[in-house]
Amino acid sequence: MEDGTFESPGNCRYTEAGFDVKNWDTREDCEVRQILDRIADKWSLLVIALLDQCSMRFTELRREIDGISQRMLARTLRHLERDGLVKRTVHPVVPPRVDYELTPLGADLHSTIKALVTWTEEHRAQIAAARTAYDARTSADENAPAAATR
Amino acid sequence: MEDGTFESPGNCRYTEAGFDVKNWDTREDCEVRQILDRIADKWSLLVIALLDQCSMRFTELRREIDGISQRMLARTLRHLERDGLVKRTVHPVVPPRVDYELTPLGADLHSTIKALVTWTEEHRAQIAAARTAYDARTSADENAPAAATR
């Protein structure tokens, strides 16, 4: 009976505080995945952060972000606009002028995200230490494969 | 002078609450991007959420997640372990048994992320409405291209 096959406990509950874990990140169905993909894509968060300070035009954002392609900036802004996070205002002047600003929803999301940013700032040292330790452990295992893993 | 070229204001400050926006998401340098990429990848968040309930073994996670490949589960777990978010325990028994559990750091991160999840839950209706409105507006523009944008 010491073979590790204990039969799965199955007695742990996945519901907590009223929502089901399996239900808020099951890829296609829920919006959590959608929003997460949105804010985690390469540029959205940075755009939101910049627009939270003040409204900006397309080229201002482009110049400010440094490294983004116009294709990606346009795409990102369209996504954010579609989700109601950013408001786009077109001024009908000779050289087109378009201003982007955060909607209240976008500003609200940004303030929520900042908690995560703050967390990361506060724990960056722990994460870096964990990585260093892991890498050291890993390369050590290569040299001493016979040692017990623990 | 009505050509829209106002010369960029340049008078808006990007520093707020002590940190520089340009400095916490400039791709390569900061850990914010790293952590964000980690929790936003396809499976990490779900793994964290499940492990927050109780520790689980590899196959339990695999069976529970439904849709994940063993390659991705192994990869995800190794990443999480490297970042110090998940602890891996190998039991030297005949059929190998490996338990995964959240570290205090991982549990802490999860509780932070849950704020974002909660936000999404609360605003899913607004987002859905914004998308519907955007799509309607977009397709309407195709039918009435001559109308002023505002």
Place this chain on the structure above:
DNA sequence: CTGGATCCCCTTGGATACTG
């Protein structure tokens, strides 16, 4: 100035097969 359209590369991630 503000994008859309195209081409192309590279990463992410799935499927499968193979070890210990």
Place this chain on the structure above:
DNA sequence: CAGTATCCAAGGGGATCCAG
């Protein structure tokens, strides 16, 4: 059971050209 190694498809994202 718990992975690793290999192959391959889909999509993200950059560069460039073009239009309103």
